[in-house]
Amino acid sequence: MAGIDLDNVELRGRLDAITARTAARLGQPVSLVSMVLDTAQFFPGSHGLDGWLADLHGTPAEWSFCATAVRTGTAYVVPDATSDEHQASNPLVTVDGVRSYAGVPIVVDGQILGAHCVLGFQEQTFSEADLAELRRSAQEIGAVLEAYRLAPWPTAP
Template identity: 70%
Template sequence: MSSHDQAPPAPDRLEIMAGIDLDDPELRRRLDGIAQRTADRLGQPIGLVSMVLDTAQFFPGSYGLQGWLDELAGTPIEWSFCVNAVKSGTAYVVPDAGNDADQSANPLVTIDGVRSYAGVPIVLDGAILGAHCVLGSDPHQFTDADLAELHRSAREISEVLQSFRRPG
């Protein structure tokens, strides 16, 4: 599955996202902490909580981003690795992005030096909102234990997001 495909339209997914106070500084602090813990446990320099929209993804939680990625806290959907976990509803793993048919031409690979990725869906109320992932600057073989850690953290992210829902 190519990251160049558009995310499927899912108004219920977007409505659920819109009902969460994603700008709350406390939510950001908690999501940043989960992203850092996951990156540390998996030995990767970057951890993200990504929300996938129809044309872009944004990061309400992150650890290890630098430069323009840190400043913008998001990318166009065409550059998103995470869209693949959202579309498939399963883990998406790229051990060596430089040699991956779908990702080798991705600007995150060619310009920003991303070489490995592992991400799992973030699910709330049965809708996949985005992905919890780690990225590396070197090729990396992710283990079943790594994916289990990502899944555990994604469930925790869902619980945190639930606690920041707006009344109504």
């Protein structure tokens, strides 16, 4: 992740455009490109954020729905966060009203760097077609991120 120019304004604009398209196609108010670190997640691309999330472009890692997609390397879906045993006490749910989530890993050069997701404020069942759209967009995001490398990635010995 450190080898990608995540502060590049053009890159962020391209990621914002992808998230806007994903939100529209899945009919959700919020879509994110989330980079998950040890203690925080940050959003180099987003659509539909407002309030403090729009101001900070991130959250503590322990609030991150996306961390599960990153950790498992698979899609993570929460149709109703208010009744989900892992998410019901999450401040994004209890304070900010997030109710539903679907996210998939973003892979660059074989490494999972983050997740591409949608968030909703109502209970939502996500179809396999919805997840396929997220995966297509996550692949596009991976290619865009790779195009903004600062330097060649080191190779394994």
